[in-house]
């Protein structure tokens with residue numbers, strides 16, 4: 001079942017800013033990554049989904065309800081984690097969690113308690129005394145505590161340390177298993193890499209590509225840093241048919257990009273030479289995405 005539908009959504013702020021003719025569909029049980037540089041239009045799109053902003057043309061629906069005219073009805077099945085959380089600073093975390101539960105009409109706070117434990121959060125402190133990461137954890141508890149069918153998360157791991165980022169990834173996997181639909185905006189590829197089924201890339205308010213996360217990885221090239229023992233080997237490898245990205249004569253090392261089918265060719269070429277060191281350089285998802293995209297594999 002399709003849970004989120006964005007159809008030709010347009011909001012023009014002038015000067016090429018806003019969102020233009022954007023269409024997307026997100027399914028039940030799907031984690032969908034929404035990537036793009038600063039100012040690309042991610043938050044603008046999210047504000048439409050939440051019913052905070054009215055589209056100039058086109059629109060969006062969640063669980064069959066119109067995001068603008070039926071925003072209130074959507075609320076009970078929607079969890080939202082804003083990019084910048086504006087909490088009432090004088091409350092403690094506990095008071096805010098209780099207040100949110102009351103507003104949402106939740107009596108059973110078991111899920112909230114489970115999340116507090118999971119993120120090792122001490123919510124008893126005043127919010128104004130909390131670090132960015134602690135506030136983020138409170139935000140996560142408030143977004144997930146009513147067990148909504150749809151989750152919209154804007155830059156969800158901001159301020160979380162690496163351990164908590166991995167707890168967050170576990171939480172996303174659990175929620176996905178339960179059939180939740182999750183839209184996650186980010187400009188951090190790492191945040192998206194471990195969690196998403198599909199990834200959309202947005203730039204200057206326009207959707208440039210939607211791809212299966214697996215295929216982004218599959219089209220990855222491998223980059224190696226290889227050091228040689230002799231100047232002769234260092235020069236002769238550069239006569240072979242590889243894409244040498246960088247070569248440093250002082251340290252006798254090269255950085256080389258290898259397509260999967262060239263791997264054996266590389267090994268044969270190296271076997272003829274004295275290799276001092278060989279190391280794989282990991283690609284970011286951004287590199288892979290851009291490589292794939294530049295290659296003309298447009299999946300919109």
Ligand SMILES: Nc1ncnc2c1ncn2[C@@H]1O[C@H](COP(=O)(O)OP(=O)(O)OP(=O)(O)O)[C@@H](O)[C@H]1O
Pocket residue numbers: 013017018036037038039040041042043044045083187
């Ligand atoms: N109410 C508004 N009036 C005028 N321009 C706006 C308004 N809201 C957003 N913009 C502009 O629209 C563009 C898209 O902004 P948006 O916040 O959606 O980007 P984003 O992809 O979320 O970026 P970031 O990663 O920095 O959060 C930006 O150039 C922003 O300045």
